[in-house]
Amino acid sequence: MKKAASIFKIIFFLLLAGMATATWYYYKGQNNKSLPEYIASGNGRIEATEYDIATKYAGRLDEVMAEEGDMVKKGQLLAKMDTYTLETQLREAKAYLVEAKDKNEYAKAMAAVRESELNFAFREKERAIKLSHFNNISQKKLDQAITDYESAKAELQAAKIQITRAASGTEAAAARIERLNAELAEMELVSPINGRILYKIAQSGEVLAGGGNVLSVLDLTDVYMTIFLPTVQAGKIFIGSESRIIFDAFPQFVIPAKVSFVAPRTQFTPKAVETRTEREKLMFRVKVKIDSTLLKKYVNVVKTGLPGEAFILMDAHAAWPENLRVALPQ
Template sequence: MKSLRGLLIVLIVIFAAAGGGYYYWQSQQSELPDYIASGNGRIEAEEIRVATKYAGRVDAVLVDEGDRVTAGQILAQMDTAELLASKAKATAEVARAQQGIAEAKAEIVQRQSELSFSQQQLTRAKELVKNNNISREQLDQRQANRDAARAGLSASRAHLTSAERGVEAAQAELRRIQVQIDDSVLRAPRDGRVQYRLAEPGEVLAGGGPVVTIIDLTDVYMNVFLPTRQAGLAFVGNEARIVLDAAPNFVIPAKVTFVADDAQFTPREVETREERDKLMFRVTVRIDRELLAEHIKRVKTGLPGETYIMLGDTHTWPENLHVNVPDAPNATDTNANASQGTPE
């Protein structure tokens, strides 16, 4: 009998707590002015997949999950043994092509000398043939020698041009290989935190295979869904507030940066107003980058929370939604700066 009485007492306490919680939630909802919309969401950050550009074997991964990285920092290294061999071959090709230029230039000097000599012989022959000291046939022969020397010089000059183009092609191939070698070093495109380490040394990846995923902790946002009437009054640039479940005492300022053009989760065509009111539109609010930079060590993704969005023209925020950021001086703002969406 006593155990039954104890069980009843426990059940009464549970129902009372649940009822009190529900009443509190309802009271909070009713306290919101009609110009403020709210929705649930999770903290998200811009995610970047750092992948290999070319197929190859992973030689080293230099970061672990959770590491902070800076833009330009080396994250991983692909194996470059084959590329280095190709580079050595391309370097030799460049040297050989440059040698071809030297040979072509020497050939031009030789052809110029031959042309000069044959031109002198032709000039003398023209004087000698006037006095019948040589035959007309000899004059024609020297004329042909001069023409052949001139053609040889033109061919040598063309050979030089071809050799120069060969050097350019060899150098381009060398640069291409060097670009592949440079791309084998995977660097962080921006500051962030390593979210996932997706490959390990020794793994062979196809081109575009991801190695590391990092998140940009200065590009944090939350997506919420609003019904038609509220979404119609939510504009890019409107002020917003984020309250996380893990830190309900803090109110984080944000701004609307995106309002979807298309409705979500409902048929594209509806006939009645009741159905149209069920349409939900995705709205994205982002936290200021400077504020995130000040609290970079505290930023965590995946945390659930509530977003409050100012609809239409600017209005005064309720007292419970004044900006209140952890460890910030003068954390609680006034109505004036609350309407501007910035902490004091």
């Protein structure tokens, strides 16, 4: 009895598989049956723009907050790098900034002292010059007064240079703090788009080089299919040409799309192009893109890698046949 039941189950599943295959071939045949001459078609797989979430600086990966398959929002924190070293450098830079500010204030105070000394030396020099006119002061004292004045002037100039150096030190310390804060911000890896995590490449605790990938995110609102068309058809297709996509897994649905790219040159060519037959073998790469507004409506069910077929209208004034009219899932 158990053996008979097992045989019955096998036969049942075989019948189901046969029915599914027959249904697929039926829809495939319906879609390709008597395809008008003004419609081009090609096979391909659905793809989406992929973003690599990578660390800008080398370091240890502290934590990864997302897993493969997760839906993420733009700006969402996905991973963090270890920031202990940067935080210690930041504290050190802040201490240097305080010290640089103190040096700047000290230099200004010393400049004020030197300026006061210069004023005193100037008055002493002027007084000595007047006394020398009446021979009331020796030449030695006159020379000393002049020397003291010149020395005071030089010391004031040196004090002003110290102010400039102290100000530069303050600015350098502030710039270093700004740079370290920017590096700390870069240690938090956020999603640049709304999308789905495709791959988790690195694990918490791993040491990564600069530019090391951590996650890969798919933009599910930028989905397209790439196909290849011969020269005769590619020459009649333009960016914006209306298109339709039918997936092998869902042949009952017809997805509206538009041509977003036509290659400016052939993608593969025979070794020698001499005859008309060989020229017809030249193939152009064409991208057919699904409208992002439509994708946002179905974003939770969009899957990349699905095989299917794209159909492109080569005559803008022609109408789509019944089997290629838009039919979306409810």
